[in-house]
Amino acid sequence: MHPSVKHILPGAAVMAALLVFFMSCNKHSYNKEGYEPNEEYSGGQEATVFDESVNAFGNAVPGLSLEENSDFVVGNSFNRNPWVTAPSSTVARDGLGPFFNAVSCASCHGKDGRGAPPEFGEPAVSLLMKLSVNGTDAHGGPKPADNFGTQLNPFSIQGVGESEGNVNISYYEMPGTYPDGTPYSLRVPVYSLQNPALSGVMTSPRVAPYMGGTGLIDALPAALIESFADPSDANGDGISGRPNYVWDESTQSMRLGRFGWKAGAPSVKIQVAAAFRNDIGITSSIFPTENLYGTQLTQYGALPNGGSPEIGDDVFATVAFYTAALAVPGRRNVRDAEVLKGKQLFNDIGCAKCHIGRMQTGTHPLLSQLSNQVIRPYSDFLLHDMGEGLSDNRPEYSATGREWRTPPLWGIGLLQTVNNHTYLLHDGRARGYEEAILWHGGEAEKIKNAFMDLSKDKRSAIITFLRSL
Ligand code: HEC
Ligand code: HEC
Ligand SMILES: [Ca+2]
Ligand SMILES: [Ca+2]
Ligand SMILES: [Ca+2]
Structure with missing residues (x-):
């Protein structure tokens, strides 16, 4: 016991009282018995919306002011409506490309939800390929591939000779059996790039994840996420968990990574600005240069653009606000015996060691609804070695090929309703839970x-x- 604590303890009675107090605290922090008060509020009591409809992912946190609501609506329209080639009479939304993956955020995050790998023979849209070569950029991040950059852009605007090509995906089945004899089969993806100029380049396939709750994740204190880490597995449970530290272009500093499948983005703002540049070809004041590399720059750097930057600060702020203000859907059937039994097993066998069920946000600079919320993301937002089977063999800052960020599981039960599929994991290879x-x-x-x-x-x-969930 800490000496100062010992000093203030007069006798055994107090000791006993303290013991009971600590035991009851323990019971509170993990109530094995079942339903926990308010556990249906996955995004906390102020940032959860109970909506089981196809729009379950698209709600704003309740209680926005009139002005905030108007930012949300404008941000939503710039998230949903297509960007067009410059010059155009649609001046507010021109500047698409020269190279791009999709014309809007919503083409990948359908209904603010998740993307999927393409159906056989279709081009990949909401699954994109990150690219890089050995080495790092100036800040320790992935080193862009010569003449391609850090992302494969399968589309290009008119006037650009050729796009960067698409990706071919095929699958083969890998059957297995449970110890009780039940058979199962996993589908193993095989990726190949159509463009021969990309041979030897490292690739990482990623589907667009669910967009909601990201404002809450932004509001988690870095120290809290860091406190979940156990990099050398000091407690010997086989689970380490490491934070990723990544370059923040807006603060010009290295910060804790929180977003993306390898926690490669430090904030909603950076994630959104990077999406505009790399996915849609829209420059912003955070990333003022077009997504062009090497010969692309000399060939296409002088094409008409949609302004400098193409998305103005005001409009950009509405899209970042919109993204941060998306509420988390509330849970269904939280008191059902079967659900409670499943939750207990999830805790007991150790899923919750990485998919942490409960934590509290700190302060969000813009929205009090996101501040001091007890949330249930079911994630530690740390990197974990997930084995060779899931490895992409492509590092991202300190994340190795085998490491992935534990994805939050909130909203995952509504995927079928909203996005009409249940493809899971970073590349959508899993056909269900x-x-x-x-x-x-x-x-x-x-x-x-x-x-x-x-x-x-x-x-x-x-x-x-x-x-x-
Ligand atoms: C081409 C498809 C595509 C487009 C278009 C796209 N995204 Fe994404 N989005 C992704 C992928 C893939 C990731 C994961 C990135 C990674 O792993 O680094 C992602 C991640 C995110 C995340 C982080 C979620 C999390 O929990 O990690 C947010 C927020 C987000 N996108 C918002 C947007 C916004 C806003 C736009 C429009 C400006 C946009 N995205 C456009 C594919 C897309
Ligand atoms: C060592 C940490 C760890 C443990 C333990 C763990 N997970 Fe995960 N989980 C992850 C990571 C990391 C991913 C993402 C892997 C990827 O996309 O390649 C993931 C992905 C998932 C997904 C898919 C989520 C999505 O958005 O696609 C589900 C569902 C899931 N885990 C459930 C479970 C269950 C159930 C258990 C217990 C049997 C469990 N996990 C144990 C780290 C963990
Ligand atoms: Ca552009
Ligand atoms: Ca590219
Ligand atoms: Ca450990």
């Missing part, structure tokens, strides 16, 4: 095995719990 779990390896190998060792009933209770 069960396959997503079965792909877990590396630090999660033991816990995946514990899942496989469960009876069919218990496995299905965990899936039912995930559906309630």
Whole structure:
């Protein structure tokens, strides 16, 4: 016991009282018995909206002022409406390209939700390929590939000879069996780039993740996320968890990464500015140069653009505000016995070691609804080695090829309703919850095995719990 604590303790009675107090604290922080008060408010009591409809991901946090609401509406329109080639009479929305992946945020984050790998024979849109070559850029980030940059842009505007080409995806089945004899099959993706000039370049396939709740993640104190880390596995549970530190162009400093499948973006603002530049070809004051590299610059650098920058600060601010202000959908069926059983198993076998259920936000600079909220993202926002099966062999700052950020699981149960599919994991290879779990390896190998060792009933209770998120 700490000496100063000992000093203020007069006797055994107080000791006993303290013991009871600490025990009850413990019970509070992890109530195994079942329903926890307010646990249906995944985004906290002020930033959760109960909506099970197809629009479940598109709601604003409640209680916006008139002015905030108008920013949300304007931001939404710039998120949804297509950008067009400059020059155009649609001056507010011109400047698309020269190279791009999609014409709007919503073409990838449909209904503010998640993308999917392409159907057979279709071009990839909401699944994009990050690119880089060995080495790092000036800030320790991925080194752009000569004449291509850090992202494959399958489309280009008129007047640009050729786009960068698309990606071919095929799958083969990898069958397996649970210890109880139940068969399963995982589909293993095989990627190849159509452009021969890209041979030897490192690639990382990523689907667009769910956009909501990102303002809450921004409001988590960095020290809280860092406190979840156990980089050398000091407690010996096989789980490490490391923060990623990435370059923040707006503050010109290295900061904790929070967004993206490898936690490569430090804030909603940077994530949105990077999406405008790299995905749509729209410059901003944060990233004022077009997404052009090497010969692309000499060939296309002088094409007409949509202004300098193409998205003005005011409009940019509305899109960043819109993104941060998207509420998290509330949970369904939280008191159902099956859901509670699944939740308990999720905790007991160790899923919650990475998918942390409960934490509190700090202060959000713009929205009090996002401040001091007890949220249930089911993530630690840290990097974990997930094994060779999920590796992309492409580092991003301190994330290795095998490391991925634990994705938040809030809203995951509404994916089918909103986006009409249940493709999961960074490249959408898993066709549902069960396959997503079965792909877990590396630090999660033991816990995946514990899942496989469960009876069919218990496995299905965990899936039912995930559906309630
Ligand atoms: C071409 C498809 C595509 C387009 C267009 C796109 N995104 Fe994304 N978005 C992604 C992908 C892929 C990621 C994950 C990036 C990574 O892993 O680094 C992502 C990540 C995000 C995230 C982080 C979510 C999280 O939890 O990590 C936000 C927020 C986001 N995008 C907002 C936007 C906004 C706003 C726009 C429009 C300006 C936009 N995106 C345009 C594909 C897209
Ligand atoms: C070692 C940390 C860790 C543990 C333990 C862990 N996960 Fe994960 N989980 C991750 C990471 C990292 C990913 C993302 C991997 C990827 O996309 O390649 C992930 C992805 C998922 C996904 C897909 C999410 C999405 O948005 O696509 C689900 C569902 C999931 N985990 C459920 C579980 C369950 C259930 C358990 C327990 C059986 C579990 N996880 C244990 C780290 C972990
Ligand atoms: Ca442009
Ligand atoms: Ca490119
Ligand atoms: Ca550990």
